[in-house]
Amino acid sequence: MLSKHKLVLLVLFLILGLSGCQKLSQSSLTVAGSTAAQPIIEAAAAQMRQSDPHFYINVQGGGSGTGLSQVAEGTIDIGTSDVFASQKSNIDQKKLIDYKIAVTGITLIINPQAQVHNLTKQEVKAIFTGKLTNWHQVGGKNLSIIIINRAAGSGTRLNFEKLALSGKSSLIAQEQSSSLTAYQTVKDTPGAISYVAFPDAKAGVIKPKIDGVSPNEHNVLTNRWKLWSYEHLYTRKRVNSQTKIFLKYLTSPSINKLLKKFGFIPISSMQVVRNQQGKVNYLK
Incomplete structure (x- = not known):
């Protein structure tokens, strides 16, 4: 049998333990x-x-x-x-x-083997709607263009299609679930192009200008980079x-x-x- 003193301690321990769990849950x-x-x-x-x-x-x-x-x-x-x-x-x-x-800014990213550092807005639209299919058509290497899209529920994709493609849908293509996986796929795939948030555009890819405007913070602040x-x-x-x-x-x-x-x-x-x-x- 538990003594009265031990029984009181046990009850207090259980009460404190339950209240602690409730606090963690809350x-x-x-x-x-x-x-x-x-x-x-x-x-x-x-x-x-x-x-x-x-x-x-x-x-x-x-x-x-x-x-x-x-x-x-x-x-x-x-x-x-x-x-x-x-x-x-x-x-x-x-x-x-x-x-x-x-x-956050959104930038295009291109695999370096394409050797393209500047695109016009019309060329961007033509690439993502399938009208341009080879990088040599925009001054780059003779290399097929491989589009890497974000998944359909992506806000980055919705903003890119609205702002860069004037609301048109991108060509059906390979999809990635995050900006980081899109970046890694472009980095590893010759001819690939995608779009990611600025923080996810890391080393090893080209971040092309659009109509001569660079994708950087200063140009976002003033809406020069749209x-x-x-x-x-x-x-x-x-x-x-x-x-x-x-x-x-x-x-x-x-x-x-x-x-x-x-x-x-x-x-x-x-x-x-x-x-x-x-x-x-x-x-x-």
Whole structure:
């Protein structure tokens, strides 16, 4: 038989243990969606865990479409997206709140064997719609053009088709689930071309100019380089306290240093704004 003193200690231990589990459960949230935004969200989540080890944030990719549909359904807490919710079908944007945390440029990437460093916008359209099929047609090597697309749910793909192809769909071709795998495929495949967010355009590929304009941060700030998108965080209108805490951090000026480290552009640095219809206005 347990003594009265030991029985009291056992009951206290069980109560404290259960309350500890409840705290851990209450301090968890799930973020999913844009693979372009995933590295910055993971880094921010790691910083939050350093300040509070019980604050667990499950960060997933899946693409912007996945993030939007899952947050709209209420199966995740935050959906990350490279596109406005209104650009996706079957998403009721009235149920969601949009937090823009950053801007990212989108660049073409070409395998170096093509030896093409400049394209016109018309040539880009002709390549991705199948009218041009060999790099020698645009001043490069006699090498077949191999298109590498992002998957259909990708926000990067939707923005690329809207901004670079004037809303036309890219030719049906090989698809990659993330910007990083698209980059690696282009790097390893002679004649390949794709499009990725600036942070994922690493060494070993050509980042061509379009109509003589270089894909860099300075040109994005002024909209000279027109291939760019917002990184959105979407939530439902009612969120739990942990989501509020994480959102407060992600939308505060303190996140800017982390954004720059990962190659994103803080919203406050932009000299233009773009609405969901695509209209650009210059800030005074």
